[in-house]
Amino acid sequence: APFATTIGRELQLAPEQIKTLGICNLALTIPARIIIGMLLDRFGPRITYSMLLIFAAVPCLATALSQDFNQLVISRLLMGIVGSGFVVGIRMVSEWFPPKEMGIAQGIYGGWGNFGAFGAEFALPILAVSTSFLAGGASNWRLAIALTGIIAAIYGVIYYNSVQDTPAGKVYRKPKKNGSLEVTSVKSFWAMIISNFGLIFALGLLAWRLEQK
Numbered sequence: 001a002p003f004a005t006t007i008g009r010e011l012q013l014a015p016e017q018i019k020t021l022g023i024c025n026l027a028l029t030i031p032a033r034i035i036i037g038m039l040l041d042r043f044g045p046r047i048t049y050s051m052l053l054i055f056a057a058v059p060c061l062a063t064a065l066s067q068d069f070n071q072l073v074i075s076r077l078l079m080g081i082v083g084s085g086f087v088v089g090i091r092m093v094s095e096w097f098p099p100k101e102m103g104i105a106q107g108i109y110g111g112w113g114n115f116g117a118f119g120a121e122f123a124l125p126i127l128a129v130s131t132s133f134l135a136g137g138a139s140n141w142r143l144a145i146a147l148t149g150i151i152a153a154i155y156g157v158i159y160y161n162s163v164q165d166t167p168a169g170k171v172y173r174k175p176k177k178n179g180s181l182e183v184t185s186v187k188s189f190w191a192m193i194i195s196n197f198g199l200i201f202a203l204g205l206l207a208w209r210l211e212q213k
Contacts (some may be wrong), residue, residue: 001025002124003141007072010138017069020209021076027206028080030199036084040091044165044172049088053156056082060149064142073210082152086113095166124148 001022008018040048059082062075089109097105128144135142165172183189 002121003128003139003145006128006139006141011066011068011072013069013072016212020212021069021072023206023209024073024076024080026080026083027202028077029083030202032081032084033087034199036087040088041174044174045088045092045095046160046163046165049085049092050156050160052082052085052088053159054153056152056156057149060145060152064146064149089113092165095170095172120148 004018004022007013008015013021036048036052056079059075059078062078063072066072066075090106093105093109094102124141124144125139127147128139128141131140131143132138134140181192183192
């Protein structure tokens with residue numbers, strides 16, 4: 001988002017294309033959160049989040065190397081997967097704090113995440129401008145975005161080596177049964193359809209948007 005205008009101007013994107021990229025940033029976050037939740041149940045927060053942080057380098061580097069709209073679409077769709085990391089934090093906080101402190105712990109966790117987004121809006125343009133001499137005097141947005149992915153991957157390794165799923169003496173409880181919920185009646189079928197409406201609508205909106213000329 002901090003570089004939308006700069007990227008649009010440099011790659012000659014239409015305003016509609018920039019809006020589409022904004023949708024792509026979030027499009028796969030919804031289904032990815034379901035998948036990450038399943039992996040979280042199976043492997044725990046430490047492994048799941050470490051792999052997600054390391055994976056973040058892929059869409060960041062892909063964005064930094066993009067030369068046209070199509071390449072940006074792919075890289076931003078992949079970035080939406082990284083946004084599902086929020087699920088890991090919810091589980092992690094619930095493991096490490098007692099019920100009487102859960103509200104304030106989750107509040108600090110959610111607030112700190114929003115502060116990170118604000119920090120990126122503030123810091124990345126400064127980084128891009130301060131390194132403009134490496135890009136012939138233009139805003140070096142490519143370096144700024146690439147560095148965020150590299151830093152995330154490095155932190156993924158640090159996270160893996162420094163974090164444990166639960167406090168000492170507490171066992172991480174995995175679900176007794178892995179897999180999807182069974183649909184056993186007509187009512188439960190329609191309940192499933194309704195519960196998936198948001199996912200279907202979001203992906204349908206994305207498909208419609210990408211079809212526009």
